[in-house]
Amino acid sequence: MKGSLIILGFFLSGVLLGRLDIIPQADQAGDLASWALYMLLFVVGMGIGFDTRSFRILRELHVKVALVPLFVGIGTLGGSLAAWALLGDMPLRDVLGVGAGFGYYSLSSIMITKMGDAALGSMALIANISRELVTLLSAPLLVRLFGGLAPVMAGGATSMDTSLPVIARYAGERYGIIAVFSGMVLTVAVPILVTAIFTWM
Amino acid sequence: MIVEIGCIAVGVPAGYLLRTRPAVVGAVDRLTTWSIYALLFLLGLSLGSDDALVAKAGDIGLRAVVISMASLAGSVAAGWLLQHVLLRGALDGPGTVRPAMQGTNAAMPSPPGHAGGHQGDRAGDRAANHAGDRA
Numbered sequence: 001m002k003g004s005l006i007i008l009g010f011f012l013s014g015v016l017l018g019r020l021d022i023i024p025q026a027d028q029a030g031d032l033a034s035w036a037l038y039m040l041l042f043v044v045g046m047g048i049g050f051d052t053r054s055f056r057i058l059r060e061l062h063v064k065v066a067l068v069p070l071f072v073g074i075g076t077l078g079g080s081l082a083a084w085a086l087l088g089d090m091p092l093r094d095v096l097g098v099g100a101g102f103g104y105y106s107l108s109s110i111m112i113t114k115m116g117d118a119a120l121g122s123m124a125l126i127a128n129i130s131r132e133l134v135t136l137l138s139a140p141l142l143v144r145l146f147g148g149l150a151p152v153m154a155g156g157a158t159s160m161d162t163s164l165p166v167i168a169r170y171a172g173e174r175y176g177i178i179a180v181f182s183g184m185v186l187t188v189a190v191p192i193l194v195t196a197i198f199t200w201m
Numbered sequence: 202m203i204v205e206i207g208c209i210a211v212g213v214p215a216g217y218l219l220r221t222r223p224a225v226v227g228a229v230d231r232l233t234t235w236s237i238y239a240l241l242f243l244l245g246l247s248l249g250s251d252d253a254l255v256a257k258a259g260d261i262g263l264r265a266v267v268i269s270m271a272s273l274a275g276s277v278a279a280g281w282l283l284q285h286v287l288l289r290g291a292l293d294g295p296g297t298v299r300p301a302m303q304g305t306n307a308a309m310p311s312p313p314g315h316a317g318g319h320q321g322d323r324a325g326d327r328a329a330n331h332a333g334d335r336a
Contacts, residue, residue: 010238014245021250033243038208040236043229045212050220050229064291071279079275083268090264098265099272106237109244111205118247119254119261125241126265131273146281149292153280154273178292195205 003162004129007106011125037110041191044107054184057177065178069185072153073193076102093201094120100193101128102156102186103135103163108194115198132158139166148175152182157190159183 058066080099084092094116101108105128113121135142135154142150148171155163160183168176219225248254254261284292 007237007241011241011245014242015249015255016245018246018249018251019255033240036236036240036243038204040233040240041205041208042212042215043233043236045209046216046219046225046229047212047233048209049213049216049218050226052217052220062291064288067283067287068280068292071283072276075276075279076272077275078279079271079273080268082275083271086271087264087267095268098268102272106241110237110240113240113244113247118244118251119257121244122248122254123261123265123268125244126262127269127272130266131269134270134273142277146277147284149280149284150277153276156272156276174292191205191209 004105004132008129034114037114040107040110044191048184048188051184054181057181061177061181065181066185068149068152068178069182069189072102072156072182072186073189075153076100076156093197094123096201097194097197098124098127100190100197101131102158102190103128103131104157104187104190105129105132108190111191111194112198115194131156132162135159135163136166139163140170143170148172149178151175152179155179155183157183157186160187 076099077096080096081092083099084090084095087095097112097116098108098120101112101124105125108128109121109125112124132155135151135156135158138154139151142154151163151167151171152159152175155167159167159179160181164176164179164183167179171179216229248258284290
């Protein structure tokens with residue numbers, strides 16, 4: 001929660017400075033952004049390599065747990081298709097790309113900015129931050145209405161870190177473990193899916 | 202786009218090999234955080250300096266909320282389908298907080314791997330809530 005607010009603060013101060021025209025070469029930041037993105041992807045990869053929890057969880061729990069992140073993907077795809085139909089005038093590629101962030105707003109918005117444009121990247125930032133925020137706020141309600149798996153599904157990639165505490169508290173420790181596994185798989189899936197969507201669609 | 206995936210693909214084994222070095226882990230953590238700050242600041246900058254985009258900010262935000270809420274609802278629906286139709290509660294197993302925590306549920310047996318026992322699931326979930334409230 002605090003982390004997302006800090007990130008939102010950096011984004012908004014960028015908007016403000018851009019508005020004020022203080023920085024003259026704002027549009028020449030592209031090259032710098034490319035290198036920063038490559039470095040970010042490399043360190044994100046290292047972070048994934050540090051963490052060996054998912055292998056252990058898969059060994060300890062039933063293999064069926066592997067279906068959880070798959071169904072988050074299927075549900076997000078279905079929801080994105082519905083949003084595409086509802087919005088009417090957006091390319092399917094853009095809607096799917098924004099949805100495929102699974103709440104991982106930092107990486108997805110940065111990648112989409114590079115492969116799409118700043119408008120779409122900003123949309124991905126707001127969409128995925130709100131997915132995380134709504135998961136945090138509605139976790140108790142989701143558990144009561146749809147069972148312990150619901151906040152894990154809602155959290156998407158964030159269920160391994162930011163939304164893990166509320167999941168463990170309201171759905172129980174076992175769903176907390178499932179959440180870590182699902183979140184890790186989806187975290188790895190985000191850059192691959194976003195790249196695939198913007199390359200082949 | 203090969204470059205993007207390549208950066209991650211090189212990072213994973215590097216991270217795996219260096220995972221026991223606290224200095225490396227700490228440095229990677231800080232680098233990740235600050236490159237995200239920098240990149241989102243730059244994204245804000247390119248949005249803010251583009252008058253056409255600023256004019257569309259409300260529209261962008263509205264679309265974002267529509268996509269995210271539809272994705273969230275779709276995922277919750279898919280999860281409900283998975284748990285209650287496909288697996289029939291198989292994800293609730295040993296390790297869940299037992300209903301014994303709650304007085305009224307203490308007498309209700311909740312064997313692990315119960316088939317189609319949705320009542321049992323809910324009781325377990327409720328008990329987990331109350332246990333959480335007390336903690």
